Every structure is written in structure tokens, then in C-alpha cells.
Amino acid sequence: MSETRTFLLELHCEEVPARFLKPLSEEFAAAIVAAFGVEPEGAYSPRKLSWSCPMPEMQADQTDTQIGPPQRMCVEDGKPTIQGLKFAEKWGVPFSEVRFEQSAGKKEPCAVVTVTKQGRPTKELLAEALPGLIAGLHVPKAMRWGSSDFEFVRPIRSILCLFGEEVVDFTVDGVKSGNTTWGHRLFHRQHSEPIVVKQPEDYEAALAKAGIVVSFVERKASLAKQLDQLASEVKGRVVADEHLLDTLAEIVEVPKIIRGDFPADFLELPAEVLITSLKEHQKAFCIEGPDGKLLPHFLTAANRADDPKGFVKSGNEWVLKARLYDARFFFAEDRKHKLETRLDALKQLTFQRELGSYFDKTERVMALTVRIADLGGLDLSHAQEAARLAKCDLRTLMVGEFPELQGVMGGEYLKHEGAPEPVWKAVKEHYQPAGADDALPETDLGAILSIADKLDTVAGCFSVGLIPSGSKDPLALRRAGQGIVRILWERGWGKHLEASLGIAVDGIGTRAAKPKDETLNALTSFFQDRIAYQLEQAGYAGSVRRAALACGWSDLRDLKARCEALSGFAEDLRFASLAASAKRIGNILKDESPSDAFDQSALQDPSEKTLAAHLAKLEATSDHKTLLAELAELAAPLAAFFDAVMVKADDPKLRAARLSLLHRLRQAFLRVADFSLWQ
Amino acid sequence: MQIQDLILKLQRFWADKGCLIGQPYDLEKGAGTMNPLTFFGALGSKPWNVAYVEPSRRPADGRYGENPFRVYKHLQFQVILKPSPAKVQELYIESLEALGIDLSIHDLRFEEDNWESPTLGAWGVGWQVVLDGMEISQFTYFQQVGGLDCRPVSAELTYGIERICMFLGGLDNIFDLPYGTVKTDAGEHTITYGQMRQREEFELSAYSFEHADLDLHRTLFEAYEKEGKKLLALGHFRGAYEQALKMSHTFNVLDARGAVSTTERPGIIKRVRDLACGCAKAYVEHEEKASTDSTDFTDSKAKQGGGAK
Numbered sequence: 010m011s012e013t014r015t016f017l018l019e020l021h022c023e024e025v026p027a028r029f030l031k032p033l034s035e036e037f038a039a040a041i042v043a044a045f046g047v048e049p050e051g052a053y054s055p056r057k058l059s060w061s062c063p064m065p066e067m068q069a070d071q072t073d074t075q076i077g078p079p080q081r082m083c084v085e086d087g088k089p090t091i092q093g094l095k096f097a098e099k100w101g102v103p104f105s106e107v108r109f110e111q112s113a114g115k116k117e118p119c120a121v122v123t124v125t126k127q128g129r130p131t132k133e134l135l136a137e138a139l140p141g142l143i144a145g146l147h148v149p150k151a152m153r154w155g156s157s158d159f160e161f162v163r164p165i166r167s168i169l170c171l172f173g174e175e176v177v178d179f180t181v182d183g184v185k186s187g188n189t190t191w192g193h194r195l196f197h198r199q200h201s202e203p204i205v206v207k208q209p210e211d212y213e214a215a216l217a218k219a220g221i222v223v224s225f226v227e228r229k230a231s232l233a234k235q236l237d238q239l240a241s242e243v244k245g246r247v248v249a250d251e252h253l254l255d256t257l258a259e260i261v262e263v264p265k266i267i268r269g270d271f272p273a274d275f276l277e278l279p280a281e282v283l284i285t286s287l288k289e290h291q292k293a294f295c296i297e298g299p300d301g302k303l304l305p306h307f308l309t310a311a312n313r314a315d316d317p318k319g320f321v322k323s324g325n326e327w328v329l330k331a332r333l334y335d336a337r338f339f340f341a342e343d344r345k346h347k348l349e350t351r352l353d354a355l356k357q358l359t360f361q362r363e364l365g366s367y368f369d370k371t372e373r374v375m376a377l378t379v380r381i382a383d384l385g386g387l388d389l390s391h392a393q394e395a396a397r398l399a400k401c402d403l404r405t406l407m408v409g410e411f412p413e414l415q416g417v418m419g420g421e422y423l424k425h426e427g428a429p430e431p432v433w434k435a436v437k438e439h440y441q442p443a444g445a446d447d448a449l450p451e452t453d454l455g456a457i458l459s460i461a462d463k464l465d466t467v468a469g470c471f472s473v474g475l476i477p478s479g480s481k482d483p484l485a486l487r488r489a490g491q492g493i494v495r496i497l498w499e500r501g502w503g504k505h506l507e508a509s510l511g512i513a514v515d516g517i518g519t520r521a522a523k524p525k526d527e528t529l530n531a532l533t534s535f536f537q538d539r540i541a542y543q544l545e546q547a548g549y550a551g552s553v554r555r556a557a558l559a560c561g562w563s564d565l566r567d568l569k570a571r572c573e574a575l576s577g578f579a580e581d582l583r584f585a586s587l588a589a590s591a592k593r594i595g596n597i598l599k600d601e602s603p604s605d606a607f608d609q610s611a612l613q614d615p616s617e618k619t620l621a622a623h624l625a626k627l628e629a630t631s632d633h634k635t636l637l638a639e640l641a642e643l644a645a646p647l648a649a650f651f652d653a654v655m656v657k658a659d660d661p662k663l664r665a666a667r668l669s670l671l672h673r674l675r676q677a678f679l680r681v682a683d684f685s686l687w688q
Numbered sequence: 689m690q691i692q693d694l695i696l697k698l699q700r701f702w703a704d705k706g707c708l709i710g711q712p713y714d715l716e717k718g719a720g721t722m723n724p725l726t727f728f729g730a731l732g733s734k735p736w737n738v739a740y741v742e743p744s745r746r747p748a749d750g751r752y753g754e755n756p757f758r759v760y761k762h763l764q765f766q767v768i769l770k771p772s773p774a775k776v777q778e779l780y781i782e783s784l785e786a787l788g789i790d791l792s793i794h795d796l797r798f799e800e801d802n803w804e805s806p807t808l809g810a811w812g813v814g815w816q817v818v819l820d821g822m823e824i825s826q827f828t829y830f831q832q833v834g835g836l837d838c839r840p841v842s843a844e845l846t847y848g849i850e851r852i853c854m855f856l857g858g859l860d861n862i863f864d865l866p867y868g869t870v871k872t873d874a875g876e877h878t879i880t881y882g883q884m885r886q887r888e889e890f891e892l893s894a895y896s897f898e899h900a901d902l903d904l905h906r907t908l909f910e911a912y913e914k915e916g917k918k919l920l921a922l923g924h925f926r927g928a929y930e931q932a933l934k935m936s937h938t939f940n941v942l943d944a945r946g947a948v949s950t951t952e953r954p955g956i957i958k959r960v961r962d963l964a965c966g967c968a969k970a971y972v973e974h975e976e977k978a979s980t981d982s983t984d985f986t987d988s989k990a991k992q993g994g995g996a997k
Contacts, residue, residue, distance in 0.1 A: 023777055023798070024797075024798035024799070024800075024815060026800030027799075027800065028800070055797075055798075150802065150813060152812075152813045152829055152831060152841075153829075153831065153838075153839075153841050154771075154772050154829050154841050154843075155771045155772050155773075155774065155840060155841060156771045156839075156840040156841075158839075163813075164772075164774075164829075166774070194781070194791070194796070195791070195792065198791065198792060260797060260799060261797070291821055309821065311795040312795055312796070312797050313795050316795075317792075317793050318793045320793050320794050320795075320820055321794065321795045321820050321821075323820075323858075324794070324795070324819065324820020324821050324822060324855070325820055325821035325822075327820075327821075327822070327855065327858065327860075328820075328821045328822040329821070330860070331756075331757050331860075334756070334757070335757070335758075338755070357946075
């Protein structure tokens with residue numbers, strides 16, 4: 010085992026886009042693993058990507074076995090032939106070291122030599138490999154700069170590469186590696202020379218001295234702590250946003266939170282508008298008071314450790330005021346006209362080329378919402394009104410500025426107009442859930458409008474052949490479908506989905522490019538996948554999911570009840586035996602068409618008579634749990650039956666009775682689960 | 689700081705760094721990039737450093753002179769450095785210091801912002817430069833212009849003049865900005881941006897939102913395209929490019945009125961782009977021919993050394 014030294018590489022670039030830092034850091038670490046078998050620890054800040062880990066001084070020796078020509082061609086009359094000698098010469102060994110062995114895959118003994126390749130110094134290998142590994146990084150939006158054809162995420166301005174105290178020498182696009190790097194720009198206002206890093210162990214401290222915290226994790230933790238503290242100083246708490254926190258930690262080299270204020274009269278704006286405006290324009294957090302209402306303060310990051318003259322604070326306040334001024338202007342302008350006056354303008358807004366405008370979509374969603382609301386016995390006039398107004402906010406100034414406020418603004422504007430509460434709430438929440446982690450609509454009507462809107466999108470796209478496949482789902486139909494299933498599942502609305510599919514497809518009407526049957530089939534299989542995923546998310550075991558789902562999902566509430574009941578037996582060993590029998594029944598009945606009725610008196614064996622008695626009990630049970638308990642009891646008699654009798658007996662009467670018995674048993678199973686898919 | 693001071697300081701700074709000081713191009717345009725000093729200058733292989741002010745019109749941003757932050761027409765200060773120097777960020781920072789921005793008390797960040805101009809067939813990657821939370825400049829490494837790869841790559845720096853002035857002065861209204869001082873025998877007084885431009889803002893906004901004859905503009909668009917194609921066929925890429933600029937502005941007027949539907953839009957943009965790309969191609973062919981004819985190009989490159997490094 011040779012000595013180890015620490016390897017350190019730092020690429021000092023012009024500001025790398027925040028979103029690329031982590032992927033690049035991880036990808037390069039993986040490349041080092043592939044090339045050197047050790048995983049480096051990555052650190053990054055806007056201008057730096059660095060990796061470090063211990064590596065052996067020397068790479069291990071490698072022993073290779075080389076196989077040559079057959080023995081008969083290498084040796085003649087006990088003497089080496091020319092060919093034999095050439096083989097030995099090729100691998101640099103005397104002929105005496107050549108052995109003759111019959112290796113796997115060879116028909117006869119062949120010449121064999123063992124060659125030992127001495128391990129090389131790691132430093133040399135690093136110098137050879139690194140330029141290619143750096144150039145080979147996959148950069149999503151690569152650029153060129155200056156006069157070179159080299160491509161990277163942003164210009165590389167210096168490279169620090171050490172192996173212990175020695176510099177690993179190489180060049181990337183004219184930049185030579187060395188033992189120096191650059192600190193924070195503010196630091197270099199006083200220091201014109203780059204900072205020297207003597208050994209990898211000094212790296213983080215040297216950068217810290219030069220004003221940079223190079224660890225993302227450290228910056229993020231520090232920002233989080235400062236956010237909490239600065240919020241509590243004004244008796245509030247931060248409106249949490251993990252994504253925003255990550256972004257802030259990725260755009261600064263030194264973690265510093267600045268708290269600023271904005272005029273309190275902007276608090277008249279809806280909270281969502283303030284939160285979105287602060288986040289999108291200023292990468293700033295809002296602070297909420299103990300009552301959940303926003304306070305007139307904000308928190309954002311600065312790329313320096315202090316704010317000596319208060320300019321960072323006042324500058325951010327100035328910009329924020331300008332932004333909020335805009336938001337207030339939009340809010341006031343938008344409310345000059347009632348929301349419904351935008352309905353006509355939806356005709357000019359294309360939803361999807363084949364499926365028409367948002368006006369066309371609105372008309373379809375109205376019809377669909379009313380039908381689904383009818384299933385749940387809701388107020389139909391409210392349903393119709395909510396669907397009619399749902400998309401109008403797409404033509405407001407505020408949504409034009411902040412597309413993510415769609416729905417929210419419609420709801421807010423309707424509330425201000427005095428619309429009935431179920432209507433404005435439904436409009437406000439009908440885009441929910443926007444993703445796997447997003448909240449579901451809280452109101453019944455909101456839930457129905459959300460389902461109708463998404464179902465129209467999915468059914469519409471399927472009707473014109475826009476069906477997601479593989480990793481391709483540009484219209485996010487899977488997410489929409491998943492949202493529908495989640496809402497139904499959580500609300501226990503069992504039969505809405507199956508009942509609505511046909512209505513939704515019919516609603517597409519003459520715009521459909523595919524026959525209705527084909528679309529319905531595709532939709533059925535699409536939703537089956539979504540439901541399977543929902544079952545997985547709900548935490549059911551694989552065997553439970555497969556067995557339960559195979560018996561259909563026309564009633565989601567029943568499916569849930571079956572999964573619950575089955576989960577209680579997941580560990581029951583009798584079910585394994587039952588599964589084996591169920592498979593056997595399936596195979597036996599494959600090419601048979603047994604009748605439902607059978608002649609009990611035809612049964613002869615005691616084991617089949619026992620089964621018949623069980624069958625009567627099973628068929629009389631409606632509760633899933635009781636049924637499963639009885640099925641568990643059935644496992645042993647069923648196994649005994651298969652041991653005792655030949656089902657396909659010669660006597661046609663007996664045979665028919667046995668087949669029917671098995672058929673009826675299976676029908677009883679299938680009310681809960683397809684046990685042939687258990688395990 | 690007065691607007692004219694800011695402009696003068698930037699011009700002095702970049703002239704000292706080895707840039708030609710160009711002038712605004714006398715046609716309506718949406719951004720300084722459209723000036724031929726940039727559009728053609730960024731193409732081809734010759735070194736090229738230029739800086740100039742460009743009044744930029746965006747009809748959809750018109751607010752009748754009533755919005756304190758947004759205007760129909762604003763001033764951009766544009767710098768092109770080709771090839772992009774290794775210390776281009778430091779040069780830019782130095783220019784801020786030349787304006788009197790003391791970075792020891794401000795927060796400066798370069799945040800990803802990639803630029804694209806579909807009408808010019810141009811795109812680049814870069815940042816918005818953020819000072820104390822406000823975007824003060826756009827910084828772009830051109831990757832393509834007129835559909836052609838930029839080799840070498842130019843760095844484009846664009847300063848928002850009014851914004852920087854407002855920010856430095858802590859003003860909340862663009863129209864309160866001091867433009868410059870007029871001195872007469874009777875004394876001196878400061879002219880504001882509002883005195884210079886507010887009425888213009890009102891009239892131009894009214895024109896683009898209310899009075900512009902849409903049929904006329906549609907006709908103009910067609911006519912400019914026809915004229916541009918005719919000129920390009922003659923190999924007159926500079927004349928043809930002017931027609932492309934006129935098409936672009938005409939499109940912006942129509943767009944501000946909501947007269948361009950979403951389906952129609954990509955087609956219209958493509959017609960402008962096609963002409964612009966044709967101009968770029970003709971320009972590069974022309975330059976290549978000229979450089980094979982002339983002998984001492986490397987010589988002139990050597991003499992240029994020292995600038996913007």
C-alpha cells in the first residue's frame with residue numbers, strides 16, 4: 010500500500026449560472042470515480058467548482074495475461090519457432106517464461122505470458138486525464154469566448170490543481186494549472202496578486218481569508234440561520250421557500266442576509282402577489298407575523314459580508330418599491346373591468362393548435378364541470394359560473410407579469426367583485442395540485458373544477474394524438490393525470506373518473522383526430538398507470554398493489570378499501586399458498602369456458618366437497634376484510650384439493666363440476682384481488 | 689449624476705480603453721444591438737471595439753409619460769469588444785468605478801441571463817449585472833449573429849443609462865432625472881429628463897396604442913420586406929439591413945396594439961430574421977473577399993494590440 014496525498018482541483022470561472030453548479034459538481038465527481046476509483050468531495054460557489062480527496066501516490070501494479078498462438082505453432086521438435094519467439098519478444102519476456110495452457114474458449118493449448126504493468130505515479134495520470142475530463146463535462150448551455158473554439162459553461166479564468174504540495178501540470182484552453190486562485194472581488198481591491206494555496210488542506214481557509222465560503226452547504230446553513238434570526242427580530246417568521254434558499258446560496262460567494270423594509274400600504278396587495286413579486290424580481294423572502302399576515306419587511310442575500318453604508322439595504326428597498334409600484338398598478342388596472350369582460354379575449358389566446366383557444370377550452374370545461382358536479386350533487390349554477398370565469402385571468406396584466414399567479418389572481422379579482430365564495434375559491438385553487446408536493450384544492454367545487462380542467466387537457470391531447478411516451482411529456486399530461494387521481498383518491502370520490510372519461514372525450518367533439526374507442530383505450534391505460542403510482546405513493550406493498558389493481562379501478566374508493574384489507578394480510582404465509590393455487594386455477598381455466606352453475610352432487614372427493622362449502626360462505630360475504638379472512642382459511646383446503654384430485658377427470662360431468670367450482674372460487678377472489686399476481 | 693455626465697464619462701472611459709466611439713444609427717430600433725456597428729461588427733474575424741449610445745424604442749412599454757419607471761424610449765450605452773478580452777469583467781467593473789460607483793460599499797453580482805433576439809437570428813449567454821439588487825447592465829458573449837457563429841466571440845456590455853442615473857441619485861421618477869445644465873448670459877438652469885422627453889413619451893405612446901394606422905403598418909411591413917429582398921439580391925447588405933430594421937420596428941408597433949395573433953407571430957418574426965440573416969451572410973462573404981484582396985491584415989491587428997486588454 011503506497012502513501013496517499015490529497016488531490017485538489019479548482020476551476021475558477023466567471024460566474025457560473027446557479028442552476029448548473031450542482032449538476033456540474035456531481036458529474037465531474039462521477040468522472041473522477043470512473044477514472045481513479047475514488048470519490049472526491051465537491052464544493053462550489055458562483056465562480057468556483059472544486060473537488061478534493063486523498064489518492065494513492067502510485068497507482069497499483071496491473072497484471073495482465075496475454076494469450077498468443079497455439080502451442081503447435083510456437084514449438085516444433087522441442088524448439089521455439091519464429092512465431093513463438095516473436096510472441097515472447099512482443100511482450101518483452103524471454104521465451105522460457107512462455108507457458109502453454111488451454112484457456113477458456115480455446116480449442117487447444119496456446120502460448121500464455123503474464124505481463125506486469127507497473128503502476129504509474131498518480132500525479133502523472135492526473136495531469137494526463139484532467140484536461141479531457143474537464144473538456145468532457147456535459148454543459149447544457151455551453152458557450153465559446155475570445156478567439157478559441159473551446160466550449161464550457163462560462164470562461165475558465167484560472168486553474169488550481171495540487172497533489173499534496175505539488176502542482177499537477179496541465180493546460181486547458183491556454184489556461185495553465187498552478188497553485189494560485191482568486192478570492193472575492195472585494196478582497197482583490199486591496200490585493201492585486203492571486204492567493205497562493207500551498208497544500209490542499211489550506212484551501213478552504215485560504216479562500217475564507219479572501220472572503221469566500223466555498224462550501225454550498227455551509228453557505229446555505231448560514232443563510233437559513235440569518236433568515237430566522239432577522240425575521241424574529243421583527244417578531245415574525247420567514248415564509249419558507251426551500252428553492253429560493255438554494256438559489257440564494259448558489260448566487261453568493263459569502264452568505265449574508267439583508268433585511269429591508271417596504272411601505273406598509275403595499276400590504277393591501279394579496280399576499281400571493283407580494284410573495285411572488287418579491288421572489289421573482291428580487292429573490293427576496295417575505296416575513297409573516299404571528300397572525301399569519303405579512304409584515305412590511307423582506308429578506309434577501311448580498312454577496313458581501315457587510316453593508317457598511319447601508320447602500321445594499323437602501324438599494325434593494327428602492328428596487329423593490331419600483332417593483333411593487335408596478336404590481337399595484339397592475340392590481341388597480343385589472344380591477345377597472347370585471348373579470349368576465351376578458352372572456353371574449355380568450356378567443357385570441359391559443360390553448361393548443363388542434364384544440365383551439367382558451368375560449369373553446371372554457372366552453373368544454375364548463376360542460377364537463379357541470380356533469381362532474383352533478384355526480385357529487387353540488388350547486389350546478391356555481392359550478393358553471395366558476396368554470397366560465399376560470400381562465401379569464403390569463404388576460405390580466407398581473408398574470409401577464411407573473412404567470413405563476415394564474416388562478417390565484419382570478420380568485421382574488423372575483424372576491425373583490427363580490428362573487429359567491431364557492432365560485433372565487435374554486436377559480437383560485439383550480440390549478441392545484443401543480444406538482445407532487447403541491448396542496449390539493451380545499452373546496453368541493455375547486456376540486457371538481459380542477460379535475461374537469463385537467464381532464465379536458467388530457468382527454469383533448471389524447472384525442473389529437475399527443476400522448477406521452479417514454480421520457481417525452483412536453484405538455485406535462487402525466488402530472489395533470491396524477492393530480493386528478495390524487496384529488497379523487499383523497500376525497501374518496503370513487504366512481505367519478507371512469508364516469509367522466511367518456512364525457513371528456515365526447516366534449517372534444519369534431520376536433521378529435523382519433524376514433525373515440527382508441528382514445529378511450531389509451532386513456533384507460535394511462536390512468537391505470539397513474540393509479541398504480543398513487544397506490545405506490547400511498548405506501549402499499551408491491552404484491553398488494555398488483556393484486557388489487559388487476560381487479561379494476563372503476564371504483565377508486567373500493568380499490569382503496571381492498572388495498573387496506575389486503576395490507577392486513579401482507580405477511581400472512583397462507584396467502585403465498587393461495588397465490589400458488591390461484592395461478593394454477595388460472596392455468597387450468599385458460600382454455601375452458603365453464604358455466605356458472607354446477608351440479609354439487611357430481612362432486613365426489615371430500616376435499617372438493619369442503620371447497621364447495623367454503624364457496625357458499627365466500628359468496629355470501631360482502632365485506633373485504635371478512636372475505637380475506639375466509640380466503641386465508643381456504644388456502645389449506647385448496648392445496649389439499651389439488652393434491653387429492655385430477656381436475657380434468659375423464660367423466661365429463663365430474664370434470665364440468667370441478668371446473669365450475671374453480672371458476673366460481675376465482676370469481677369470489679377477484680372481488681378483492683387477483684391472487685395470481687400476489688408476490 | 690446628470691445623464692449627459694454619465695454618457696460623457698462612459699465614452700471617455702471606453703475611448704481610453706481602445707474603443708471607437710460610434711453614434712446612434714438614424715433609424716428606429718428596439719435595442720443597441722441592432723445598430724450595424726454591432727450587428728455587422730460582431731461578424732467576421734476582424735478585431736473590433738466600439739462604444740456608443742443608442743436610443744431604443746419599445747412601443748409596448750409606452751406609458752404616456754405617466755409611469756415613473758417605464759418608458760417608450762430609453763437610452764442604452766452599448767460596448768462591443770471583439771474578441772472578448774480575458775479581463776472583460778474587470779474592465780466592466782472599472783467602468784463602474786469610473787462612474788463614481790464605489791464598490792467597497794456596494795453589492796455587485798453577475799446573475800445568469802441569456803440574451804436572444806429572434807428577429808436578428810442572434811443569441812448569446814451572459815448575465816444581468818445586479819448592483820444592490822438592481823439590474824444595471826446586460827453582459828453577453830455573442831454566440832451567433834444573423835444565424836452565423838461568432839468567431840471570435842464578442843462581449844457586449846449594455847448599460848441602462850436612465851436606470852443607473854436614477855439609482856445613483858436615489859430618484860423615484862425617471863422624469864425628475866437631471867439631463868444637463870444650460871448656461872446662458874442670464875444664468876444657468878438644469879434641464880430635467882421630463883422637460884426633454886415627457887411630452888414625447890405621451891405622444892409616442894398615444895401613437896402606438898391609439899393612432900397608428902394598422903393597415904398602413906401591415907402594408908409598410910410588406911413593402912419593406914420587398915425592398916429589402918430587392919437590395920439583398922443586388923448584394924447591398926447594408927441597405928437591405930436598414931429595411932430589416934424598419935420591418936422590426938413596424939412589427940413592434942403592430943404587436944403593441946395586440947394586432948399580431950400568437951399563431952401569426954412566429955411567421956412574422958421569421959420574415960424579419962430571414963432578411964437579417966441574408967444580410968449577415970452577404971456581409972461575411974463580402975469581407976472574406978476583401979480580406980483576401982488586401983495583404984496586411986495581420987499587421988493592422990498587431991498595431992491594434994494594447995487596447996481593451
